[in-house]
Amino acid sequence: MNCRRAKKKLSPYMDQALGDKEKLELERHLEDCSSCGHILRQLERMHSLVQKIPMEKPRPAFYEGLYHRLSQKEKAPGEGLFRVRYLWPVFPMLRLRRLAATVAILLAVFGSSFYLWRSLSVPEITLRAFDEEYLQSRQMIPLTDELILPISDERE
Amino acid sequence: MKPSDEELVDRFRSGDEDSFRILVERHSPRIFNIACRTVRDRNLAEDISQEVFLRVYRFLDGFKKECRFSTWLYRITINVCFNAQRKRKEEPKVLIPSWEVANVGSNPGTPQLEDESFSPQKTLEKKELTTKIKSAIDSLPGVLKMTFILREFEDLSYRELAKVLRCSEGTIKSRLCRAREALRQKLEIYLSEGL
Numbered sequence: 025m026n027c028r029r030a031k032k033k034l035s036p037y038m039d040q041a042l043g044d045k046e047k048l049e050l051e052r053h054l055e056d057c058s059s060c061g062h063i064l065r066q067l068e069r070m071h072s073l074v075q076k077i078p079m080e081k082p083r084p085a086f087y088e089g090l091y092h093r094l095s096q097k098e099k100a101p102g103e104g105l106f107r108v109r110y111l112w113p114v115f116p117m118l119r120l121r122r123l124a125a126t127v128a129i130l131l132a133v134f135g136s137s138f139y140l141w142r143s144l145s146v147p148e149i150t151l152r153a154f155d156e157e158y159l160q161s162r163q164m165i166p167l168t169d170e171l172i173l174p175i176s177d178e179r180e
Numbered sequence: 181m182k183p184s185d186e187e188l189v190d191r192f193r194s195g196d197e198d199s200f201r202i203l204v205e206r207h208s209p210r211i212f213n214i215a216c217r218t219v220r221d222r223n224l225a226e227d228i229s230q231e232v233f234l235r236v237y238r239f240l241d242g243f244k245k246e247c248r249f250s251t252w253l254y255r256i257t258i259n260v261c262f263n264a265q266r267k268r269k270e271e272p273k274v275l276i277p278s279w280e281v282a283n284v285g286s287n288p289g290t291p292q293l294e295d296e297s298f299s300p301q302k303t304l305e306k307k308e309l310t311t312k313i314k315s316a317i318d319s320l321p322g323v324l325k326m327t328f329i330l331r332e333f334e335d336l337s338y339r340e341l342a343k344v345l346r347c348s349e350g351t352i353k354s355r356l357c358r359a360r361e362a363l364r365q366k367l368e369i370y371l372s373e374g375l
């Protein structure tokens with residue numbers, strides 16, 4: 025193994041991502057090559073310094089802000105029931121049977137047409153939308169050197 | 181036993197809003213940390229993290245379980261971080277990251293590198309070194325930076341990284357190699373032996 029190849033193996037070596045054979049070859053090279061050994065020690069020191077940077081924690085206000093924003097935001101289409109659920113306690117107080125009946129009929133009509141519409145519409149919209157946005161943002165960023173693979177279908 | 185992310189997602193979908201809070205509390209420190217490392221601005225990092233969870237909330241019904249919830253969450257985070265960085269590039273007025281400023285003003289006791297000694301001189305040096313390292317990471321090009329951050333701070337394996345960043349493991353390997361080499365060259369004077 026020459027130095028050029030060895031240098032490329034140092035990073036995966038640190039991550040224990042080399043195969044047995046490559047690892048052995050590299051270790052043999054490191055025994056003889058002080059220059060590559062020096063770089064490895066620098067990389068290891070850098071790793072340990074990076075690891076010592078303490079984790080940042082969000083302030084309590086972060087959660088307050090988030091829950092406030094969440095309470096104002098509706099879910100994406102498909103969650104009509106989420107809002108309607110909160111209206112139910114109102115009905116016993118109003119004691120307006122006719123209004124309740126009218127609302128129920130309206131809900132039934134709108135609800136069924138909504139679900140019919142939803143069942144006929146494209147179900148995969150959200151992940152696709154993310155992908156498109158992701159790819160768009162990628163195109164704006166220099167150094168998009170990698171192949172962008174299609175979404176994997178595998179399950180874990 | 182703690183419910184898995186996927187169980188919480190199912191519960192949330194069937195109307196249990198509390199499950200979403202559990203997901204937020206479980207994952208927000210991690211997401212916030214990634215955002216902090218990416219943009220080095222606490223306020224912006226909080227905005228980013230909030231935006232991530234707002235998107236999760238909005239789109240959770242569309243999450244198809246093709247991958248683990250955490251993978252999906254990382255993808256959204258990366259997406260929002262990249263967008264934020266792009267916007268930041270479009271507004272190049274900010275010269276001093278408000279991160280460093282915020283650190284001094286609001287929370288002077290924030291530890292930098294873990295201190296074993298109380299020597300003010302050493303503490304200052306360590307603070308400076310932390311800032312140097314953060315700034316070196318920040319200077320990496322977008323995808324290299326994100327790959328490095330997810331590897332070093334989130335400890336994602338090459339396989340997980342490949343899934344989250346949608347590329348091959350070989351690409352991950354080469355990106356990490358380039359990121360580390362770039363950082364090593366930038367920080368070389370601080371990496372000599374015996375320091």
Ligand SMILES: [Zn+2]
Pocket residue numbers: 026027028030053057058059060061
């Ligand atoms: Zn060598």
